[in-house]
Amino acid sequence: MVREIENTGTDSRYAWLRLGLTLLVATIANAGMWAIIVIMPAVEAEFGLSRSDAALPYTLTMIGFALGNFAIGRAVDRFGITWTLIAATLVIVGGLGMATASGSIVTLSLAQFVIGFASAVGFGPLIADISHWFVRRRGVAVAIAASGNYLSGAIWPMVLAGVLEQNGWRTVYIVMAVVTLVGVVPLALALRRQVPDEAREAAHHASTLNAQSSGLSPRKLQYLLGLAGIGCCVAMSMPQVHIVALCVGLGFGPAVGAQMLSLMLMGGVVSRILSGVLADRLGGVRTLLIGSVLQCIALFLYLPAGGMVSLYMVSLVFGLSQGGIVPSYALIVREYMPAREAGARVGFVLMATIMGMALGGWLSGKIYDITGSYEMAFVNGIVWNGLNIAIILWLLSRSRPRSPRAALQPS
Template sequence: MSDTITDSTYSWVRLLLTLAIAMVANAGMWVIIVIMPAVETEFAAGRADASMPYTLTMIGFAVGNFAIGRAVDRYGVTASLVAAAIGIAVGFGLATLSQSIAMLSLAQLLVGFASAVGFGPLIADISHWFVRRRGIAVALAASGNYLSGAIWPMILAGMLEDTGWRSVYLFMSVITLAGVIPLSMALRRRLPQEAQAAAQTRSLQNASSAGLSPRALQYLLGLAGIGCCVAMSMPQVHIVSYCVDLGYGPAVGAEMLALMLLGGVGSRIVSGLIADRLGGVKTLLIGSALQCLALFLYLPSGGLVSLYVVSLIFGLSQGGIVPSYALIVREYMPAREAGARVGFVMMATILGMALGGWMSGWIYDVSGSYQLAFINGILWNGLNIAIMLWLLSRSRPRTPTAVPA
């Protein structure tokens, strides 16, 4: 331990453990994207129907962020992680028994719900252990989600081709139990009461300066989160299917998804450093504007090289958006409610991903092209930008300081 409770040596060690757990726990929301073409073929489904397991995954992931976030506030992060790891493993196992899209979708609902422990709840937990460097800490913790999406599709692509998607799911069931539960035992330590009290006072001062109640701000952030993530979902959810349609194959699509998410990791880290200087609202606005620009670049792109380039640009543009919501929550809302408040806003962003994933598939089925789906994403992105501009006009967060031991 250093001479402070927050931003200490232990805080950074805890962050590394959090990142490792997130990389495993978040796999459930990405594996379904990789197997989507195989599921579409096996069950002779349309693109919208084949998107339903992903949509149910994200609905479960959304609700899980809020419900498990509340559990972390009450019972601590370790107990929540152990229970969730078991839930993920059971969900993967049930999915292998599926004989229809509906059965797979229900199993994915459980996978998504339990996988949520690796996102909002972990972000909320690590945010308590940093003050001066909270931006980069939250960004790194949130990067576990993208690293999971970048790493697992590449690892599992060969297994999927050789032995089928059910073998992939059984493998991930074992990996989740073996990875999450042992690591979670190292996070049993609780933040001291004096640090919690100081954070509570600071957040209440910020909330007063903004002129919004925590509930009003929470709902406003939720609406903004839906807007940005409907837009974000178009490339992330459908890039593999898009590449199949263009004749490039699912392996190329998986590479583009990995490239996109690796770019997102870099973007999240840079955004975290920016947020430590500018705060969450300005950082989110910058990311949202860049994401909108990247979506425009997809419209003329159809060649192999151009899609690789634009996918990287998209990842570099939007990675810092979602972590910025957690920072805004911590800047303006009660610290003791961090798990539930962060969980609610993360739930809204993920519902946006679920809505956008289904909506893009539906637009494709109706129009026979993804062009209108990209335009739909751009319009939703505009809603997010408008809300952030309005909030920026009233935001005056106080500069954080470390809490002495």
């Protein structure tokens, strides 16, 4: 069966070329969700805000990003990735234009909601699309596609920090609008080919076998994964969202924080690729458990860290620990749920993970405002991470998921 699928396009040279284009699109389209982190201290100073109020645009960005993953994922199931990408790009550009004209934190937050919603096209919908084109190497493919989000976070904060310093945060958004429009639309047109029918049939066969082993309906599993995703991403958000603000508070400056964020996210890219390789052997559930445990350990390491060197080191460790977590959710959806619903199902679960990021970003700022430090915010993240680990252990205890390759073999 696998050989027949390869002859029709999956795991083929075209599939790998498509994966490269997908990665490039994701790196550009996700820029809007990271820029707000870079400009957060400047916005806080301009509008005279508290730390939690300054985090409000990020929170709205992530809420929009979460809803966009689900809504745009459904659109991809119906209309395909190309035209969905083009429409979302135009909305991103419009949101960036609205942000440059913002005169208050409320207007900026609404603009960021629009940017976040449309930017979601570069995450869950792209991951769902590329997952149809791979069978034997689906874990690696999904991990690479998901790495576009982290590559965007590693590259753009460094680039935009210089623009911010020289020209202010509004110019940052003008630059992003031009790059997004010029970069994404031509690449979207190159992704018009449809996945072969044989690949969808094989994916349905594999997901049916795993679903039977779990004893859970797709809807129940979807909600369970969503709850787990909220737990892990409340924990994940603390370092990712507040590392720049943490460095500013310690006197290191925003540039150092941006470097730590880039280092963290580059480590996340490495982690995602390695997790993808692992997932092709162990499956998504076991890979998710490994990543969740490693993330929890890394969060503990932040508690004693307070110097610049130690924060650089722990940020790298954190990135190397948790990068494979979110792609693992997409793999579990593809392993257990119908292929024809991939966009909506992947979108829903990733929506929950991003809601966790939004909640965690705001909650960490609120805890800082109450306590005057980030120590209890890290403890809060560790507790939420424990919820995620408990759910995955429970799921693993009631099913014996087969690896993607094994699921394609005759029973």
